[in-house]
Amino acid sequence: MRRALLTLLFALTPLHAAELTLDLPGGPRIWDTDTLLAHPQARDVAITADVTYKTTMHYRAVPLAALLEGVTPDQHLQAVALDGFAAELPAAPLLNRRGSRAWLAVEDPSKPWPPLAKGKPSAGPFYLVWTDPQAADIGPEQWPFQVAKIRTLPSAAERFPALRPAGNASPAVVAGFALFQKNCLACHRLNGAGDAQFGPDLNIPHNPTEYLAGDFLPRYIRDPQSLRRWPQGKMPGFSREVISDAELGQLIGYLRHMADRKVTP
Template identity: 80%
Template sequence: MRQALLALLFCLTPLHAAELTLELPGGTRTWDTVALLAHPKAQNVTIADDVSYKKTMAYRAVPLAALLEGVTPDQHLQAVALDGFAAELGAAPLLATQGARAWLAIEDPDEPWPPLARGKPSAGPFYLVWTNPRAGNIGPEQWPFQVARIRYLPAVAERFPALLPAADAGAEVQAGFAQFQKNCLACHRLNGAGDAQFGPDLNIPHNPTEYLAGDFLPRYIRDPQSLRRWPEGKMPGFSKDVLSDAELGQLIGYLRHMAGRKVAP
């Protein structure tokens, strides 16, 4: 569904007219493709093991920190894609100038990027990519493509109290809540809470821990197609490099905990 919608949006939006809106504490600014390609800090970057293309890619890109005027490391941002994918991003990694470093890749209309798959659009016109992502434990949900807007928002816990574990929940459940924010919230809502527009809710009407017994839920998260072979399925698998066994256990513990905290949307 996501790729089909992206293809339609790609056809309806001329690449040369692409715009990126930044809604930051100091105000709102819109950049277009031409201005970003001409940015004084734009440079060529090589991304090894690109998350979306699954190979090494080269881009013309601007350090994202150069665009985030007035943003401080303690703040929170959200990158919204054309299809409603909403990546929740702490500002500190985006502002870093060493280790894992965030870049806004800009698709040049004269040198378009390849499609993500046969019959699909590219990752452009704007794509958040990372150099040395392992240094910052950057996960695949922190690589949003087809980005249309980056905005400053209060933290997830403040915006969506329906996502919060009980006050007396243990450290493992709290850690699972952090994993949920990092790996799931960009696509899914829970208790109707969240900004993503296309993933199913993970608690209403039923939590996956209620209908995937035994080891089926961990297996599904690791490799969705191993349980439900569906050519149009878009959920990626989360390998141990992305989500360790301990972190996966924390995430499932949070989901199991929230099954007892259903809130009608």
């Protein structure tokens, strides 16, 4: 009986306030849930077609630009999640005040968000969401959830030379490199380079272009579970709305190019 009462009490206890670390040019700062919920610019926002929950969601959120003290449009940021997901984010869209606008959604401990799946936590305590994302071509990897830290860094190409294509690479390969940074680097490393702790390296020991022949690699990127079905699979599919067929060809062209540029970590 005592155990049952303790279990019920635990279930009814609100979540604890969480903390978000911002490491920016103006200096590091830690924001907690209560302070963000009471922020003078906090407001209720409706997010249609939420990337994570796949439905319309309503959040209490702060315009991310209001928190990015000292950040300029030419800079680069990284949002690091609790599970090792590391989203690479150009600063310019994050600072927008109109069009595509970034918001830091804050989970109220007294009103927790839905779980991501049965037995899983929610997207909180902090989730980067967008209003009108189409205006700036914001992709799904630019919606990191369970965010623990946001920091300014040099761009990925500057930090990790092992990711770069050869200097004489074609424009299509260079375009594929940009697509890789936007859509793949949040989860994967390549040549051991990158900050993500989530997915496997895409060049070492083998590049996917070396073992997925024919149209299998494009099919895998479009719908991973169509080729390898397993309950714990986490890689999302990339629709034509996110990556067009032409862009998918450029991305695969970059991967094929890098298969000849393996670097031992």
